Amino acid sequence: MKIEKSFFTESGTKFRNDDSCPCLAVTLGDPAGIGPEVILKALADPAMTENCRVTVVGSRSLLYQTYSQLKEILPGESLADPDSLSIIDVGIPNVEDKISVGCGNAASGALSFAFLETAIAKTLAGEFQGVVTGPIAKSAWQAAGHNYPGQTELLAELAGVERFGMLFVARSPHTGWTLRSLLATTHIPLSLVPELLTPELMSQKLDLLVGCLQQDFGITHPRIAVAGLNPHSGEQGQLGVEEKYWIDPWLEWERKRRSDLVLDGPIPPDTMWVKPGQAWFGNHSNPALSTYDGYLALYHDQGLIPVKLMAFDRAINTTIGLPFVRTSPDHGTAFDIAGKGIANPESMKAALQLAVELVKQRS
DSSP: OOOOSSSSSSSSSOSSSSTOEEEEEEOOOOOOTHHHHHHHTTTTGGGGTTSSEEEEOOOOOOOOHHHHHHHHHHHTTTOOOOSSOOOOOOTTTTTTOBBBBTTTHHHHHHHHHHHHHHHHHHHHHHHSSEEEEOOOOOHHHHHTTOSSSHHHHHHHHHOOOSSSSSEEEEEOOOOEEEEEEEEOOOSSSSGGHHHOOOOOHHHHHHHHHHHHHHHTOSSSSEEEEOOSSSSSGGGGTTTTTIIIIIHHHHHHHHHHOOSEEEEEEEEEEHHHHHHHHHHHHHHOSHHHHHSSSSSEEEHHHHHHHHHHHHTTOOOOEEEEEESSSEEEEEOOOOOTTTTOOOOOHHHHHHHHHHHHHHHHHHH
């Protein structure tokens, strides 16, 4: 199968398998999870590599183990043979033999951290234009002594950027409509959200979102929806005062500052996702007129519950603000099904396709 149309950009660009093909590093993620399985399944599809050059960053021996195990339980499954793959072998002495499939531990955390560190270093050195990351377990990183909330924060630190964001992207298989949702705050307790949300932070995230929509998706004059924080966006101060005291004034200031975009909000969180849902499932005649190019959610679950409800096996997490492209499947390590051969590779495929799109769009 050939990708005849651009997967996420507006331009419909076609790609050729020539010297301009993006070079991507794909990390295994936690080797005790489903990362190795979804990578072997995804890379078995010729469409995944006809428009890019992929190098797997991880443990060669553990990848072979996964391949052998899957061949036994899935004799008819199409899997990429590790012998046919470009692999950067990253190992830690006396650690690989401590990996237990389905059980994240300090060993799996140490390896997944090393895989990502290596991929970032080689990308910053110019060997790759983008990184596609397999899922990791934050608890395993913590057990290994790496105190990061997730991969996003390590990527930003090693890339030397202070302003970055988590953007979730998915294209509907029903209508072709593309959902883009940015989180203003990420992995923090809900009780801290009102304290950490400020006009300065919101302007920073809005700048990132506008820049991404213009640079990575070719949308010159984006339409953006901003969610409210409280039920009914505060109901004029009856259900919360943040909208009345600073979110509404901040939006008015941003509208005056940015004549190049449409900025609507604060939209009540319980209704903001109705039209995106209709656009996703095909219940609206003209999504372009009823939806937005980007949605700015104020906290983790506000943005991710609708994304995962609509696009659990298709959504991609991309870190914006980095000097290179980074995408990742929007699912976790799924230790409960690791090694059983039932992991769905569609989100990994989408992450690879989006990485190609973004590299091409930037260049």
